Amino acid sequence: MIKSISTGRTQQGYFSPVEKQMFGAALLADPDTSSPFSDVLSIAESGCSSSLLQQLTSVTKRFRHLKPEQYLLRQQDQFDSLFVVKKGALKSYRLTPEGEEIVTGFYMEGDVIGAGGLGNHKHFYSVVALEPSSLYEIPFAKLLQQSAMEPIVQQLMLKLLSQEMQADQSLRLIQLKQVKAAIASLILNIANRLTATQITLPMSRVDIANLLGVASETVCREFTRLQKQGLLSVNxxxxxxxxxxxxxxxxxxxxx
Amino acid sequence: MIKSISTGRTQQGYFSPVEKQMFGAALLADPDTSSPFSDVLSIAESGCSSSLLQQLTSVTKRFRHLKPEQYLLRQQDQFDSLFVVKKGALKSYRLTPEGEEIVTGFYMEGDVIGAGGLGNHKHFYSVVALEPSSLYEIPFAKLLQQSAMEPIVQQLMLKLLSQEMQADQSLRLIQLKQVKAAIASLILNIANRLTATQITLPMSRVDIANLLGVASETVCREFTRLQKQGLLSVNxxxxxxxxxxxxxxxxxxxxx
DNA sequence: CGTACGTTTGAGGGATATCAAATGTGGTGG
DNA sequence: CCACCACATTTGATATCCCTCAAACGTACG
Known part of the structure; x- marks a missing residue:
């Protein structure tokens, strides 16, 4: 357990800022249990009580289980559902016209996937599992068709979207850093999420490189440099x- | 007029993809006129007719007029409203702990500002006018308090959010390009919006540099290089x- | 056991940063 | 209207970071 890393805030796509409550953990509460909802009341930042979660868990249609390299969704897929990571790790990416992979995010426990596709009913990136993963599926499109949505559900939706937005922003800020700083941030972020000083990265060097927009050799070298400076042990x-x-x-x- | 640039799609924060309809122009229709709404029916991507716009224009509480260097909102401001640019140009930015400015977006006619602050009721960037600007103000927080929101308005809200999300994504992709390509994209984007081959940039070289995360001298040099190659005339x-x-x-x- | 693949390390080149100085340009006050 | 100042832009020289091509090294998996 790392005390000083753990700020008690939830991260989205590795890089989300600002959330003060364990938002992800809320959604991770098993839908068929009834008690652990108290953590969650703060989601809507009103006293709206557990009806929110009941709404959500009642619409969590089913679960998805993915083996490594299995796809959750593909770019241009029609938008139907949001997903919340229950366990595992995934990456999202787009392809350039030249066929290069641009990694747009990593997702771990509690992260929300797919909100960006909502506007035009298409996902604009592919999502693939990096390790065995399970996810909640929220039939969002169906929710939208309901003539009037419960206000509290609306608020949750908006919060989800906003969170993904902030994750994107944070990712942009990371990309502006030097590679060494970006990698340090990445490690800290993962360690923070797992509350451990000792972690196993779910993604390859190439994935990290494609996230940061640098060469994979550069990522390697920076890992080595951080190790030589005594900040990390890398194997x-x-x-x-x-x-x-x-x-x-x-x-x-x-x-x- | 540039034929081949103008793809008839709306851009968000200079870099939005994908929208096929003149989305921004819709909101720009003067609220007290009644006819030019036909463009707009496609916003909700259903046949929902002009009730959408009526909803919106009925909630466009008031207008904001800003002189250059006046602020629309500041980082950490409470989220109350969304804004839609009617005329002018603005930039959004955050400050690093060292006090450096990180430009997070430019906004022109039809762009939506402030959606990201929705989730935790705080804006996470400041927005300042680059030239005399006027904006529609949409009291979003108030909308949320309504017990049941018209589904069509919900859809619009979500579309706004999604659009800002896609703009962020596009911006990330731009930042991964080489500076020369990024600048070319920027110019093309602005020219596209204004449907003109001859444009006056609203932002400084420093602003562009801070958007791309490079030195302002580099921006200058790339402008010069594009000019020497005969692609642009720069003054x-x-x-x-x-x-x-x-x-x-x-x-x-x-x-x- | 051997191959395939991810990772690491090396050498050289290109792109961008940094520091410094010159050049306009617009605004302000005389 | 002009002189001057403040500031943005441009250009130059050098240093640094990162890329590219190449090869060596492990490690997992058949």
């Missing part, structure tokens, strides 16, 4: 954080 | 497109 995908304060410093502060 | 903020096909090529295709 393939196994990472151990050795000097947390220095790593935070290298990340340029996790302030954004 | 301060006055830009003339001389070789459209080549410029599109330099942008890496406007495919994303």
């Amino acid at each position: 393939r995908k196994h990472i151990v954080i050795n000097d947390l304060p220095q790593l935070q410093l290298a990340a340029g502060g996790d302030c954004y | 301060r903020k006055h830009i003339v497109i001389n070789d459209l096909p080549q410029l599109q090529l330099a942008a890496g295709g406007d495919c994303y």
